[in-house]
Amino acid sequence: MGALDRLSQIGNQISAGVTGGGRDKILQKNADDIVVTCALRTPFTKGGKGGFKDTHAADLMAGALRGLIERSKIDPALVEDIKVGTVLAPGGGATEMRAAALVAGFPESTAVHTLNRQCSSGLQACVDIANQIRAGMIEVGVGAGVESMSTNYGPGAVAEFSDLLEGHTEAANCKVPMGVLSEDMAKDKGVSRKDQDAFAASSFQKAVKAQKEGLFKEEILPLKAKFEDPKSGETKEILVERDDGVRDGVTAESLGKIRAAFAKDGSIHAGNASQVSDGAAAVLLMKRSTAEKLGQPILGKFVAASVVGVKPLLMGIGPWKAIPKVFELTGLNKDDVDIYEINEAFASQCLWCANELGIPLEKINPKGGAIAFGHPLGCTGARQVSTLLYELRRTGKKVGVTSMCVGTGMGMAAVWVAE
Amino acid sequence: MASMLEFRTPGYNPYAVKYSPYYDSRLAVATASNYGIVGNGRLFCLGLSAAGVQCEKSFETNDAQYDLAWSEINENQLIVACGDGSIKLFDLGVENFPVMNFHEHKRETFSVCWNPITKDSFISSSWDGTVKLWSPTRNESIKTLPVGCCTYSTSYCPSNPALISSVSADSSLRIFDLRTPVTAKYHLTNVIPVHAPATGGQGYSRLADGSIYSGAVPNEVLTHDWNKYNDTVIATAGVDRIIRTFDIRNPAGGPLAMMTGHEYAVRRVAWSPHASDILVSASYDMSVRVWTDGSTMPQNVQHIVPSGRQPETVRAGTQLGLMNRHTEFVTGVDWCLFGAGGWCASAGWDERVLLWDAASLLRG
Numbered sequence: 124m125g126a127l128d129r130l131s132q133i134g135n136q137i138s139a140g141v142t143g144g145g146r147d148k149i150l151q152k153n154a155d156d157i158v159v160t161c162a163l164r165t166p167f168t169k170g171g172k173g174g175f176k177d178t179h180a181a182d183l184m185a186g187a188l189r190g191l192i193e194r195s196k197i198d199p200a201l202v203e204d205i206k207v208g209t210v211l212a213p214g215g216g217a218t219e220m221r222a223a224a225l226v227a228g229f230p231e232s233t234a235v236h237t238l239n240r241q242c243s244s245g246l247q248a249c250v251d252i253a254n255q256i257r258a259g260m261i262e263v264g265v266g267a268g269v270e271s272m273s274t275n276y277g278p279g280a281v282a283e284f285s286d287l288l289e290g291h292t293e294a295a296n297c298k299v300p301m302g303v304l305s306e307d308m309a310k311d312k313g314v315s316r317k318d319q320d321a322f323a324a325s326s327f328q329k330a331v332k333a334q335k336e337g338l339f340k341e342e343i344l345p346l347k348a349k350f351e352d353p354k355s356g357e358t359k360e361i362l363v364e365r366d367d368g369v370r371d372g373v374t375a376e377s378l379g380k381i382r383a384a385f386a387k388d389g390s391i392h393a394g395n396a397s398q399v400s401d402g403a404a405a406v407l408l409m410k411r412s413t414a415e416k417l418g419q420p421i422l423g424k425f426v427a428a429s430v431v432g433v434k435p436l437l438m439g440i441g442p443w444k445a446i447p448k449v450f451e452l453t454g455l456n457k458d459d460v461d462i463y464e465i466n467e468a469f470a471s472q473c474l475w476c477a478n479e480l481g482i483p484l485e486k487i488n489p490k491g492g493a494i495a496f497g498h499p500l501g502c503t504g505a506r507q508v509s510t511l512l513y514e515l516r517r518t519g520k521k522v523g524v525t526s527m528c529v530g531t532g533m534g535m536a537a538v539w540v541a542e
Numbered sequence: 543m544a545s546m547l548e549f550r551t552p553g554y555n556p557y558a559v560k561y562s563p564y565y566d567s568r569l570a571v572a573t574a575s576n577y578g579i580v581g582n583g584r585l586f587c588l589g590l591s592a593a594g595v596q597c598e599k600s601f602e603t604n605d606a607q608y609d610l611a612w613s614e615i616n617e618n619q620l621i622v623a624c625g626d627g628s629i630k631l632f633d634l635g636v637e638n639f640p641v642m643n644f645h646e647h648k649r650e651t652f653s654v655c656w657n658p659i660t661k662d663s664f665i666s667s668s669w670d671g672t673v674k675l676w677s678p679t680r681n682e683s684i685k686t687l688p689v690g691c692c693t694y695s696t697s698y699c700p701s702n703p704a705l706i707s708s709v710s711a712d713s714s715l716r717i718f719d720l721r722t723p724v725t726a727k728y729h730l731t732n733v734i735p736v737h738a739p740a741t742g743g744q745g746y747s748r749l750a751d752g753s754i755y756s757g758a759v760p761n762e763v764l765t766h767d768w769n770k771y772n773d774t775v776i777a778t779a780g781v782d783r784i785i786r787t788f789d790i791r792n793p794a795g796g797p798l799a800m801m802t803g804h805e806y807a808v809r810r811v812a813w814s815p816h817a818s819d820i821l822v823s824a825s826y827d828m829s830v831r832v833w834t835d836g837s838t839m840p841q842n843v844q845h846i847v848p849s850g851r852q853p854e855t856v857r858a859g860t861q862l863g864l865m866n867r868h869t870e871f872v873t874g875v876d877w878c879l880f881g882a883g884g885w886c887a888s889a890g891w892d893e894r895v896l897l898w899d900a901a902s903l904l905r906g
Contacts, residue, residue, distance in 0.1 A: 126579050126580040129578065129579045132692075133577075133578075133579075136807045136826070137807060139761060145759070447746075447754060447757070448756075451756060451758070454758075457753075479754060480753075480754055481754065
């Protein structure tokens with residue numbers, strides 16, 4: 124019954140609850156913000172034939188981590204934990220990623236662990252590190268992701284299902300191959316082949332343009348790799364500098380000629396689905412107060428993330444459910460966001476999610492996406508962070524969302540602010 | 543708005559205004575000095591005559607008054623919700639002092655509502671996180687319904703004396719049914735998250751333009767009212783400035799309709815006693831607005847999901863009129879039950895009570 128309580132209650136009623144209004148709130152800078160001070164990725168190269176076809180995942184990760192130390196000039200001893208998202212690595216990659224961190228120049232005092240949330244592993248790694256910092260468990264950490272689909276992709280990627288799992292319809296659906304279920308989903312949701320091809324072609328065209336204008340320069344860390352020439356058989360060391368999956372001259376018409384991959388009358392083919400690729404990415408995270416103390420330049424901040432589950436057979440709709448949830452957490456609405464990085468697992472699902480959420484296509488993947496330059500599974504989520512933050516900064520925009528669908532029926536989304 | 547009547551409450555800032563259910567010329571205003579933050583309260587009982595609005599009686603209380611309700615069984619009695627947690631029953635025939643004092647709430651009492659069907663009981667809600675059920679003849683409450691956080695408003699269903707609703711700071715609309723056994727839930731039968739989209743059925747809601755309604759941030763709900771014609775429909779409003787309607791038969795269905803336009807928190811909503819789709823709202827943005835919830839209009843559904851499974855669609859209500867004569871927060875508004883229909887009383891922190899015809903707003 125105190126007057127001050129009454130006064131503050133009325134004050135809150137007036138100042139809170141700005142419809143939307145979340146944007147103003149997340150644009151504020153506070154000492155306990157979780158900020159990104161460095162984000163980079165290796166080039167993405169084509170699985171089985173690209174520049175990294177003979178490079179192990181751990182070597183890619185070691186390269187990216189070393190690059191992170193060099194670019195950020197952080198004292199590696201200050202990094203307390205590294206989390207690496209990786210999907211296909213046997214044994215979860217736990218052993219070789221710890222080894223990779225040591226090779227990269229981190230001391231033995233820097234802990235390392237790996238995680239696997241399928242295609243969102245890289246994002247989950249960043250989110251986990253951010254949450255560890257927020258909770259006070261660590262002060263400085265690295266969220267990372269890596270995948271060598273050249274060396275680890277194959278029929279062994281999914282274990283045999285037991286009779287128990289096979290006997291449960293929804294559980295058994297978790298094993299349906301991505302291409303098959305996406306084909307069914309495209310049919311079910313009425314996404315036409317024409318629309319998918321147009322979306323895919325524009326991904327290629329945007330990536331070509333961005334490459335020509337050098338827009339990937341800031342995020343890409345060129346990396347030396349051993350490469351066995353498929354013709355001569357000789358092994359040499361090459362410098363991989365660019366995404367080699369990006370093809371010039373791709374149009375909706377040229378994609379229209381490709382035969383569907385998963386069904387005779389289907390609509391999904393190699394040209395409107397994500398590429399099989401190799402690559403690694405890493406993001407350095409800490410509190411704003413820590414960054415200021417260490418003199419680290421602030422690239423942007425992590426605001427919030429969401430994770431949702433959807434039907435395993437409709438895994439492609441993950442972003443459609445995850446993005447509204449992260450809006451609910453942050454008070455944002457779809458118009459508050461300047462750029463969306465939504466992973467192009469398949470043109471069909473990305474396009475469907477965008478249309479359903481009412482997101483204008485010009486706000487999505489302005490430098491192209493996984494259809495143009497590839498989707499190294501565990502890496503993508505961490506890759507999106509650097510792609511997004513540098514593009515926001517270049518264009519003077521502020522608020523971005525990264526999101527992806529996740530195999531077995533999940534979705535993740537995260538909100539980032541560039542500074 | 544030529545025919546607007548005014549009454550001033552100098553030194554007192556109104557928090558609620560209510561028409562008498564017995565007389566078209568009688569209304570009462572609950573007020574507080576110093577904007578209800580500190581100091582006493584005064585209840586003004588007003589009468590309309592050829593000479594305008596006049597104060598026929600007033601009653602002082604030691605703390606602020608935040609709400610009032612006329613007795614449904616005695617035309618001369620009314621109750622007020624007081625800042626010290628008490629509820630006081632005044633009789634127009636008894637000078638100065640309340641005839642009954644009900645004091646169990648441990649913090650500010652924010653709302654009171656008289657049972658409109660059985661007329662033998664009333665309910666109150668409080669910052670102490672409870673709703674209490676009272677008989678006007680007993681000092682001790684009959685029942686206490688826990689809500690758990692500041693409960694800004696409570697109300698009876700207009701057609702069923704056993705149904706009680708409340709809205710509170712946790713962004714929830716609760717329905718209690720006194721016919722159910724007490725059990726661990728204290729008659730609680732439904733909790734509807736006011737900010738959320740549909741969670742049942744297809745699991746999401748769509749707006750009328752086809753886009754997805756992803757819900758809003760949880761916010762304090764300050765007011766609600768039962769529709770007088772559809773006894774399953776409740777309107778809510780509060781800090782997030784949006785007025786929503788819900789059908790309590792479908793608690794997971796998300797809002798039926800949303801009305802946006804207020805620029806600050808909505809302090810009070812009241813359904814028309816004369817039309818099933820009309821309601822009025824009072825806000826900190828100093829305006830009173832008249833709305834239709836769109837339930838009597840044909841809906842133009844633009845978006846059909848290809849698979850044929852339809853999500854819940856949220857209707858867009860329409861603002862029909864705006865009364866902007868108040869010069870401070872508007873905290874109370876009520877409809878007159880009598881006459882041609884459309885007369886409203888509004889009261890605000892500008893120390894004024896205004897009586898005006900909503901129908902004149904609609905005509906332009």
